[in-house]
Amino acid sequence: MNATMRGKKLATAATTNEFHKVRLHEYNRESAAQGSSENQGDISYFVPTLQSLCIQLLADNFDRTPAIDELREDAPELYERIMEKLPTGDDKIPLQTAVSRISSEQYWKRCCEARWSEGQLNKFVGTEGSVRDKTFGWKRLYLEHLLADFLLTLSPTPTAPEGAKSDWMQKIPCFAASNSASATKYTGPASFITESDQRKLAELCGIGRDYIHTIELPLQVVHLNLYPNLFSRIPGLLNFSLTYTSVNGMSSGLQDEDAASLSEVLTKYNALQVLRLPNNRIQFEHLYRLVQAAVVTNTLQVLDLSRNALDDRSVQALAYLLIQPQVSLVELNLNDNSCGREGAKSLVDALQSNKTLRVLRLQQNRLSDFPSDSGYPTLVAAAASHASLVELHLSYNALGLTTLQSLPAALSVSGALRAVSLTGNPLVPEESKGQVAALEDHLYKSLVANTYIQQFDCEYCNLSDATVRAVNTLMQDRARARYSAEIGVEEASRRAQVERDVANKINYRYAQ
Secondary structure, three states: OHHHHHHOOOOOOOOOOHHHHHHHHHHHHHHHHHOOOHHHOOOOOOOOOHHHHHHHHHHHOHHHOHHHHHHHHHOHHHHHHHHHHOOOOOOOOOHHHHHHHOOOHHHHHHHHHHHOOHHHHHOOEOOOOOEOOOOOHHHHHHHHHHHHHHHHOOOOOOOOOOOOOOHHHHOOHHHHOOOOOOOOOOOOOOEEOOHHHHHHHHHHHHHHOOOOOEEEEEEEOEEOOHHHHOHHHOOOOOEEEEEEOOOOOOOOOOOHHHHHHHHHHHHHOOOOOEEEOOOOOOOHHHHHHHHHHHOOOOOOOEEEOOOOOOOHHHHHHHHHHHOOOOOOOOEEEOOOOOOOHHHHHHHHHHHHHOOOOOEEEOOOOOOEOOOOOOOOOOHHHHHHOOOOOOEEEOOOOEOOHHHHHHHHHHHHHOOOOOEEEOOOOOOOOHHHOOOOHHHHHHHHHHHHHOOOOOEEEOOOOOOOHHHHHHHHHHHHHHHHHHHHHHHHHHHHHHHHHHHHHHHHHHHHHHHO
């Protein structure tokens, strides 16, 4: 037994220490870059190479060594290794230096991951780790969020006196010219930006002005004079979202000064395409001022005024905006407001003249059927005859049997609509349940005939279960067919690319 034991060698555990893995990885990369073989020398796990020491030294002194930028073209592999060693954070490399000199996506990705959690970044990152809808990728994402964080965390100044107007408000012509009788009273509490924060904001805007295209401020406490403090310093701001709140978390809403400030932006700024002002308690006077300013712009494409309790007067003002020939609005979101019949009538009239609108959202309002003697078509019928409207959302209103009766005819003439949502509307009154089978069958047949419709939601509308199931099955089948067609197009494209690559290789070989 002793001889047997002596003859066996005890297996030693392989070194799997993380430090050793890192050093081995670095050694292999250096060997590959230098074209050397592993037999030229023993691997040293603990003594860094001279090249590694130089790279680390250059990374540590990046802001003081502008000559490093020349390596981007002369030695790209070495330059990328320096980028991998660069520290993140403004305290390590000044933001001005980083923005002007560093374009490495991996560096800016590390900056984002060091500053924000994975959950905060998930909605901006695609399946392959790339940033969605960002021309400059991670660099743009970092600068946009950095500016938004600064604005959201500004320290408020004391509240302005009751009924007072700020100096900058008096300088805005559209507000200064208004008389006291037509102006709404300052409702407070609102807080304004300090001079020191104004200087910091100016510096931050100056650094990122060429990269910032989107700013989202969902819980803004400090009220800003938007044009001079923000928009005039960022020439390419395309998407702006703003919801004012107070220190205690309750919505403070737009004040007179804010409406005047936004009006100045719409009047003077020619790049803005998307404006979102949800949950701001917008009053009619504020909206009227915004519409007056928006009439003169031809760049605004998306206007979101959801969750503002807008009444019929406000919707009538927006309908006036839709019929202006110079206005190119593509999407109007009035979800969760107080639009009733009068507002709906103005929208029906506007849809007959408008040529650009593609998405109309009117969920959770107070819409109901027009009286039979009103002479107005239903909203569905007006939308179906629109030349470009693609989506119509009318869920959770009070639309009834008149709307249901108009659906088959509307769907038979519609060639643009792709999505219609009527969920939560009492299309069939309780006393008529089970008595409109022929009408429901007509609706289903019209959906079958209109192959353009890809989404039709009619749950909780008092329709029969059989009709709802049939409609849902039809929409699911179309979704599967559309997905299969898209996959087929992608496969055909990849197959064609492979065939081209093979043909090029064959031609190259015969040419030699």
